[in-house]
Amino acid sequence: MLKEHPLVVFSGRNNPALSSAICEYLQIEPGRIRLEDFSDGEIYCQIEENVRGTDVFIVQSTGWPPNRSLMELLIMLDAFRRSSPTRVTAVIPYYGYARQDRKDKPRVPITAKLTANLITVAGASRLLTMDLHASQIQGFFDIPVDHLYAAPVLIEAIRKHGFERPTVVSPDAGGVERARAFAKRLKADLAIMDKRRPEANRAEIMNVIGDVKGRDCVIVDDIIDTAGTLVKTAEALTDRGARTVCAAGVHPVLSGPAIERINNSGLKQVMVTDTLALSDAAMACPEIEQLSVAVLLGEAIRRIHDGASVSSLFV
Secondary structure (H helix, E strand, C coil), X not given: CCCCCCEEEEECCCCHHHHHHHHHHHCCCCCCEEEEECCCCCEEXXXXXXXXXXXXXXXXXXXXXXXXXXXXXXXXXHHHHCCCCCEEEEEECCCCCCCCCCCCCCCCCCHHXXXXXXXXXXXXXXXXXXXXXXXXXXXXXXXXXXXXXXXXXXXXXXXXXXXXXXXXXXXXXXXHHXXXXXXXXXXXXXXXXXXXXXXXXXXXXXXXECCCCCCEEEEEEEEECCCHHHHHHHHHHHHCXXXXXXXXXXXXXXXXXXXXXXXXXXXXXXXXXXXXXXXXXXXXXXXXXXXXXXXXXXXXXHHHHHCCCCHHHCC
16 A cells, blocks of 8 residues: 555656546646657657655556557656656556467467566556456566456446447457446347458458347447458448447557548447547547546556555456
8 A cells, every 4th residue: 555655647648638637537737757759769758756755657558659659658667667656557548569469370479478578677566457458468467457447438328329229249259258248237138240350450250140130239349440340340230130330449549441441331339438549530530439438547546546446446
């Protein structure tokens, strides 16, 4: 318990709006830090206040651009480690490089483990993150990990739509556990897509398992990247008689042709959180609705600082 030590929250440059919302919830001022780029692209960092003996939380998603965001996080961690705080917690709402979490082919890296090693060695004492691509990534860390879920925020948004006959859809076999949890809390039916991925960022829908005819379908996923899987899933559901198709995704990566695909699809609504900042094009997309997880993250930070239980937030 570090309740007697001052709580300070610092932000990287990846998603400062989320950091500001967290600080607003905690009723504290954001920590002062200087982050700039040298002309050759290297990152300069200087903490502009005394942090000796404090309980530091660094908020930085490793989203676009992922390499710079990750490197900036590591540099910030190193700066704080050398400034004698009592503890440094890395708050990473979106944990990038998580999709390579095992050797599924010969001669490939396990980037989720590599990233965990880098964060730990750089100086993190603890990790707070949200909706990891695979829950077992928690085990890649040799420091405490608090793994939150955005489900309460997304489920509340789905309820507000007032679907008459909802069916929660998992876009692949790997997401069944998540979709089942949503379906249970929404008292809805469950459907599963039989998907094949012949190569990165390209998916093929082979079959739909479950009854979707005449139903209001909600596709639930953790990451919406190029939206290829999402749009193909929506097309397959519509072809099989779904009345409406919406989507709920935690991390809006939305890279490449994602916005164009969503604009040209039959998706009625795409609900996402603010673990990542939206681009201007995404913000202009009428189908995309962004929901904030600042309160959820802010409450977790408060409880970690106070030494209180965080388990009730893991729902």
